[in-house]
Amino acid sequence: MGTIWRISGPLVIAEGMRGTRVYEVVEIGEEGIVGEVIGLDGDRAVIQSHEETLGLRAGEPVRPTGRTLSAELGPGLLGSIYDGLQKSLLALISDSGEFIRRGVKAHALPRDKKWDFTPVVDKGDAVEGGDVIGTVPETPLVEHKVMVPHGVRGRISEIRRGEYTVEDMVAVVENNGDRREINLMQEWPVRMARPYRKRRDPSGLLTTGMRIIDYMFPLALGGKAAVPGGFGTGKTVTQQQLVRWAETDLNIYVGCGERGNEMADVLHSFRDLKEPKSGRPLQEKEIFIANTSNMPVVAREASIFVGVTMAEYYRDMGYDILLVADSTSRWAEAMREMGGRLEEMPGEEGFPSYMGSRLSSFYERAGRVDCIGGPERVGSVTIAGAVSPPGADFSEPVTQHTLRIVGALLSLDTSLANKRHFPAINWLTSHSQYVTAVRNWWDRFDPGWEVTRAEAQRILQKESELEEIVRLVGPESLPDDDKLLLLVARMIREDFLQQSAFSEADTYCSPEKAGLMMKTILHFHEKAKEMLDAAMPFTSVRSSAAVARIARMKEIKNEEFADKVKAIREEIDGSLGAEADRDDGTVPETAETKEGVTP
Amino acid sequence: MKMPRTLFRGGAAEYRPGTTGRKPALHEDLFVREGRAIKKAGGALLIAKAIPGTQYNEIVEVRLSNGTVKAGQAIDISDEVTVVQVFGGVSEVDLAGTRIRCKGETLKLPVSDDLLGRVLNGMGKPIDGGPAVIPVDYLDINGEAINPASREPPAEFIETGISAIDGLNVLVRGQKLPVFSGAGLPHNRIAAQIIRQATVKGKGENFAIVFGAVGISYDDAAFFINNLRGTGALERAVAFVNTASDPAIERISTPRLALTAAEYFAWQRDMHVLVILTDMTNYCESLRELSAMREEIPSRRGYPGYMYTDLATIYERAGRIEGRKGSVTIMPILTMPDDDITHPIPDLTGYITEGQIVLSRSLERGGVYPPIDVFLSLSRMMKEGIGPGKTREDHNNVFMQLYAAYAEGAYLREISTIIGADALGDRDRLYLENADRMERLFIAQRDDEKRSVESTLDIAWELFSRLPEEDLKLISEAFIAKYLPENNRTGGDSA
Numbered sequence A: 001m002g003t004i005w006r007i008s009g010p011l012v013i014a015e016g017m018r019g020t021r022v023y024e025v026v027e028i029g030e031e032g033i034v035g036e037v038i039g040l041d042g043d044r045a046v047i048q049s050h051e052e053t054l055g056l057r058a059g060e061p062v063r064p065t066g067r068t069l070s071a072e073l074g075p076g077l078l079g080s081i082y083d084g085l086q087k088s089l090l091a092l093i094s095d096s097g098e099f100i101r102r103g104v105k106a107h108a109l110p111r112d113k114k115w116d117f118t119p120v121v122d123k124g125d126a127v128e129g130g131d132v133i134g135t136v137p138e139t140p141l142v143e144h145k146v147m148v149p150h151g152v153r154g155r156i157s158e159i160r161r162g163e164y165t166v167e168d169m170v171a172v173v174e175n176n177g178d179r180r181e182i183n184l185m186q187e188w189p190v191r192m193a194r195p196y197r198k199r200r201d202p203s204g205l206l207t208t209g210m211r212i213i214d215y216m217f218p219l220a221l222g223g224k225a226a227v228p229g230g231f232g233t234g235k236t237v238t239q240q241q242l243v244r245w246a247e248t249d250l251n252i253y254v255g256c257g258e259r260g261n262e263m264a265d266v267l268h269s270f271r272d273l274k275e276p277k278s279g280r281p282l283q284e285k286e287i288f289i290a291n292t293s294n295m296p297v298v299a300r301e302a303s304i305f306v307g308v309t310m311a312e313y314y315r316d317m318g319y320d321i322l323l324v325a326d327s328t329s330r331w332a333e334a335m336r337e338m339g340g341r342l343e344e345m346p347g348e349e350g351f352p353s354y355m356g357s358r359l360s361s362f363y364e365r366a367g368r369v370d371c372i373g374g375p376e377r378v379g380s381v382t383i384a385g386a387v388s389p390p391g392a393d394f395s396e397p398v399t400q401h402t403l404r405i406v407g408a409l410l411s412l413d414t415s416l417a418n419k420r421h422f423p424a425i426n427w428l429t430s431h432s433q434y435v436t437a438v439r440n441w442w443d444r445f446d447p448g449w450e451v452t453r454a455e456a457q458r459i460l461q462k463e464s465e466l467e468e469i470v471r472l473v474g475p476e477s478l479p480d481d482d483k484l485l486l487l488v489a490r491m492i493r494e495d496f497l498q499q500s501a502f503s504e505a506d507t508y509c510s511p512e513k514a515g516l517m518m519k520t521i522l523h524f525h526e527k528a529k530e531m532l533d534a535a536m537p538f539t540s541v542r543s544s545a546a547v548a549r550i551a552r553m554k555e556i557k558n559e560e561f562a563d564k565v566k567a568i569r570e571e572i573d574g575s576l577g578a579e580a581d582r583d584d585g586t587v588p589e590t591a592e593t594k595e596g597v598t599p
Numbered sequence B: 001m002k003m004p005r006t007l008f009r010g011g012a013a014e015y016r017p018g019t020t021g022r023k024p025a026l027h028e029d030l031f032v033r034e035g036r037a038i039k040k041a042g043g044a045l046l047i048a049k050a051i052p053g054t055q056y057n058e059i060v061e062v063r064l065s066n067g068t069v070k071a072g073q074a075i076d077i078s079d080e081v082t083v084v085q086v087f088g089g090v091s092e093v094d095l096a097g098t099r100i101r102c103k104g105e106t107l108k109l110p111v112s113d114d115l116l117g118r119v120l121n122g123m124g125k126p127i128d129g130g131p132a133v134i135p136v137d138y139l140d141i142n143g144e145a146i147n148p149a150s151r152e153p154p155a156e157f158i159e160t161g162i163s164a165i166d167g168l169n170v171l172v173r174g175q176k177l178p179v180f181s182g183a184g185l186p187h188n189r190i191a192a193q194i195i196r197q198a199t200v201k202g203k204g205e206n207f208a209i210v211f212g213a214v215g216i217s218y219d220d221a222a223f224f225i226n227n228l229r230g231t232g233a234l235e236r237a238v239a240f241v242n243t244a245s246d247p248a249i250e251r252i253s254t255p256r257l258a259l260t261a262a263e264y265f266a267w268q269r270d271m272h273v274l275v276i277l278t279d280m281t282n283y284c285e286s287l288r289e290l291s292a293m294r295e296e297i298p299s300r301r302g303y304p305g306y307m308y309t310d311l312a313t314i315y316e317r318a319g320r321i322e323g324r325k326g327s328v329t330i331m332p333i334l335t336m337p338d339d340d341i342t343h344p345i346p347d348l349t350g351y352i353t354e355g356q357i358v359l360s361r362s363l364e365r366g367g368v369y370p371p372i373d374v375f376l377s378l379s380r381m382m383k384e385g386i387g388p389g390k391t392r393e394d395h396n397n398v399f400m401q402l403y404a405a406y407a408e409g410a411y412l413r414e415i416s417t418i419i420g421a422d423a424l425g426d427r428d429r430l431y432l433e434n435a436d437r438m439e440r441l442f443i444a445q446r447d448d449e450k451r452s453v454e455s456t457l458d459i460a461w462e463l464f465s466r467l468p469e470e471d472l473k474l475i476s477e478a479f480i481a482k483y484l485p486e487n488n489r490t491g492g493d494s495a
Ligand SMILES: Nc1ncnc2c1ncn2[C@@H]1O[C@H](COP(=O)(O)OP(=O)(O)O)[C@@H](O)[C@H]1O
Pocket: A229, A230, A231, A232, A233, A234, A235, A236, A237, A238, A422, A423, A424, A499, A500, A501, A502, B378, B379, B380, B381
């Protein structure tokens, strides 16, 4: 046991610490607040404290625990709300009230709750790390697979069935007389990635219900995305929408150094919101980490790793998990704060030089993998991290490092947000590498998606070029086909890309609906071009009833869309003149796509 | 050198007879430890031979040999040295005669209902000529973080009577919503109007106002206190005043004292508390000064890297707690250096607060009061606070449509400065006109004009009635049928 020698903010130096290891967890002071050794110098240990150090004195004891910072993994994680060190915040309320006291301890997994364990192996079966030995219905939405901890192998000499707590023994594995009891819970050091058998490429659309993401800048299962933006541009709402609607098996929301009221809003709404398919409360497939901005800074650093460790654990069961982290910038700032106290040589803008590699070590834990152990399973972790660049200036180090790592960029734009164009994702500067990874997936719903998507992007690109001319000569002096292009671009922006998270009918848009919406707009474009060619004045095109119908397309419910869009089609063909019969190629195509079958 | 304090005198609610307000005798002397061996003094720091038992961040007394007593804080402690930051600087400190007395205390505020009606300084000492406050408790001014899982999401609409706020950037109980202003803009007038007018529909509950003046001019502090007195709100208010001439270091504690008082009223006395803190830019300047004295590695523009977290520990004290009746709503005011919203002070604040009300110099020049730039302004808690039963069913639709139409007008205004308004079509001209009407009729109002949220929404519909009806695509057809005034309807640009 050592004693405190120096205290400066979250930095504590203890002496008499010979024998401790880097990253060993220590308990500091009489209250035993949690710290982590981050450096050793003779018999002095440099410790970062995950809790407030206010009121500590030199000479107070420091106790090494022999453990590294680990997460508890087992049934009971889903629906829980943790702080950055995986203490259950609900347990803390019952222990110490509505305010967070320092030094209070709370387990991540409830110790008294019993789980219904059903074995899937028999006595005598040979097992090794990663093998599933049984299941527990963790929530009505997620079946928890109990796996043999890594490093254990042998034959099952005992297996039980029935109600057990996480600490009860449910199986025994024996190997040459070496007896290992297995229970429903295991631990894993959070800074170490959990192993897998083989990495695969990201593949399959991670459906989010946001048109601009699913249709324009898709995320693939196992992918990595960044959501940078100045304050008020929609990082948090976007991430909340992702965990709300993503068609994954479960999600992890890491609130890292952000607002308490926002967390309260998420927690409450997930209690009330229902998972669309089962009608069960959404929180049954979510884990929350709430380490708000006024909570200890150093624990922000841990919170991200705790989150991703839990994600990997469920991945290993063969599930698809989405983890969002709001905001990775606050996490990086925690590193800067420690770096500053250690008087390390600062890198760019005061961030420590290892900030970039620490960021990649987090994002690298995303991926789609073949899991270790039997039966064969494929699981994935997709990560979407918010970045909060100072002054909304993307050239700053955290944004720049992140952009080098991620495969998709949803770039939030202050000027769009100011106009209340939401989601304020800039369609000219965002990108996604996952277009090819999701092409097959899209083709099931919307044959030719890649082509239509490219056409929409072309129109938006052209609009931005015309925009410069408009600023010089005014909109009225453009030729009619350019005016039409601007009208269609506006339709794409306002009637397709814009999507209020708070509109009941539009908050979630099915990929089918999104596909049909875009096809309808482009169909309008085709028809209108013909009319202009046939000498219809542009003003008549603009004031045609079809324009107003397209403007209200979003309000149509997902399940009614395929049906109701037909009327809009007819409106387009009708109001854009009698000559419509000249054409027969483009019109009927969507009638087929509604079935969602490729010819 | 002292400012006249008469203004702050006599404003307090009646003092109850018989209260002497002496701090109850603590057994302080038992625990006092003294350090004499000062090794170094400079800037605001004293480095002394370690004083055993000193707690990290504890408040200490620095006694100079000439008898002056200063407050200080132990900011770095070890077995060898204790580093003390001296509030008010180390001038006149001599290495031989100065003593550091440690009492094992962090800064505490004595609280009780007697605080209401009082004016205190930035260290929590009465400056209104009244007696000391008889405390029922001493609260650590740093407070404790609210467990996020016990928070109740804020959702109660506060009607401020100001259209640009109630219509477009709604304030709710438990929110932290700052005013981003610029030198010379009427932020004080707006804050005073909000204090006068703010009500929650159909509720006559217990409320309190906590005012924290942080390094502002004596006149500005006087303006607020007179305003409180004028509306009779002073007896429901407590003011913590640190003026420009008071020690800058005390600005670090002023907002914390204000919030400690607010938390006492909200969480222990079930009151709805509105906290006004002005000018938080001065707070940040003090923070930077301190950081420089500590020779810390600066982040952007010399502000410390922990400024985000530091400000968060202040602003996150706003909120509601499940099962408790009271609430803490914070409206900080700050002036943006150079009117630059990307400056670290407004920038970090915007990353912490639940939106911001931004004032615009160009609207102010155009004679618009309140000159609120609704594009840059935002209330993140708005969606919870509006709708049927709270404001009106059409509120969300009206809000979105107002923004869309105004944004279109603002864009056209921008391009028409180059190409001239004549080069615009008829439809575009309607939008250009609408932007002007928006500013003159909707945003602008008198400072004694309290508009109900219904009349705010009705003005919006009046604006919409001049636009082509088919353009109102962000409003449901049912609301158009119900609220759009018939008389002025136009037929769109084909008309
Ligand atoms: N998709 C959206 N739909 C509707 N409103 C949105 C959307 N995204 C953002 N907003 C609005 O913008 C505000 C700020 O968004 P938020 O996600 O909190 O920003 P950030 O986290 O980037 O600071 C929200 O309170 C909401 O009013």
